[in-house]
Amino acid sequence: MIKEQKEQWQESIAKNITFIVTKDCQLACKYCYLVGKNIDERMSFDVAKAAIDYILTHWDLFKEDSVVWDFIGGDPFLEIELIDKICDYIKKRLFELSHPWFNSYRFSFSTNGLMYNDKRVQNYIQKNRTHISIGITIDGTERKHDLNRVYKNGAGSYKDVVKNIPLWLKQFPDASTKVTISSTDIPYIKESVLHLYSLGIKNGPIIKS
Template identity: 70%
Template structure:
């Protein structure tokens, strides 16, 4: 993420507002949780304006010090004209209203990167550069990226999947825009998704992303139940091999990978039992029909087996009664006792929308645990990483310097 001045950005105190500007995308990524993508549902200016007016009219209900105006799809940059108009209107209205979010806001994008170089996108970036975060998704090596992130074909609209030899990967279309992106956002990070089929390419993919100049690689396993027997062992092996490469190659000095953290793999902190992992219910998402959701994962195009969970609309506003269940969601109210008592519970993530979609009944209180074994494998590799790193630092006599630099880095990111 782009580091911003603390005077204009209140990290951790922000409201996340998401515009689902389109449900279309050039790609048909195999692990994508958006099961209902289509070319028809595109947000209109009238719907976007009504949503903005409602949000800014209800300033007293949204007291967070800062705001993230998030734009997603599908692929958001397919609707760059609408987004440009929306952002201009937001800035003007926040200024005219003397809104407490004025000059304490961010426009945020996660993009497949294909249209990044186009004139309209570049004009938008130049106009909003100081309040902009853009993450381009590139999955690693060409082999790993093209395994899942393939171009959509007209036949796919009819439910006809291409044969493996007919699939066209998008790596070359994305990687050509990485130098421009990093020139404009030197501190930007990318997000890598791991599913069962691409586990063997994790180590090479992270190192490849480092070689492209990306210093921060955020990785997560998909929350859906896609994991096969033995995947956790392969996963651990890849993370151990990656740990060796990062430490032996001194990458840890200038590069980061989110798989390794000193804060995971411990028993659940009793002080955090009343907190939820994600911000569902505190966030707000709006779709093309003007419907409000507690998170985009509760919109119909994100759900395989459940009905959409709406909390209002642009005409009637937010129904606070429909938000009440989210106020009581925490680690204990939705977790099995096994998860609460787990010795490596810290850092084990979940998605509230996936919990709802995978539950046996229409409830948000049943935690999906498909990634349990993957988390435990990550913890074992994580322990290996930190033990090896600190042994090396002790032998070199540089541990104290390393920990000092780490503390200073954490403070500068606050």
């Protein structure tokens, strides 16, 4: 029943299951899709548990060989303690059920990177190291990034994100980033792609517009 992880990820199409764990974020990016950010709307463990129980006991409805448990927000790392609890529960239930997804799962994150060096986040990464992928969003050079990716007071976030890139790449050398292009920053695309490459992000970037 336990599959070889490498073989599994190369050969199969995974089921994607997304948890929006919070509508809170430290940033107020100008192109953000999340309107109505707030600190009150956050997923409870009971809601997550009910979803996991349903999914893992309905093998007939979820026939993919592998699964990606995706955590987004807001910034998901604001809820790292909840996520740790959710992931522990998933691993426990996969084992108890002898589920085909046991050892054939991944926990995936899209984050603004501001909390990447937080001790709780790092503990979580160490604990789940072989089953994680993390994407930190950095939009390119400082002037391009700070055109859109700003704090609520309007200040740019580039400096606070870029300081966490070396640790991220040390832990995930093949990581890639997403770059969002808007009409105002089209002139900075070339320098931004080169800049990301110089930071060591050699995979990608994935460009959105």
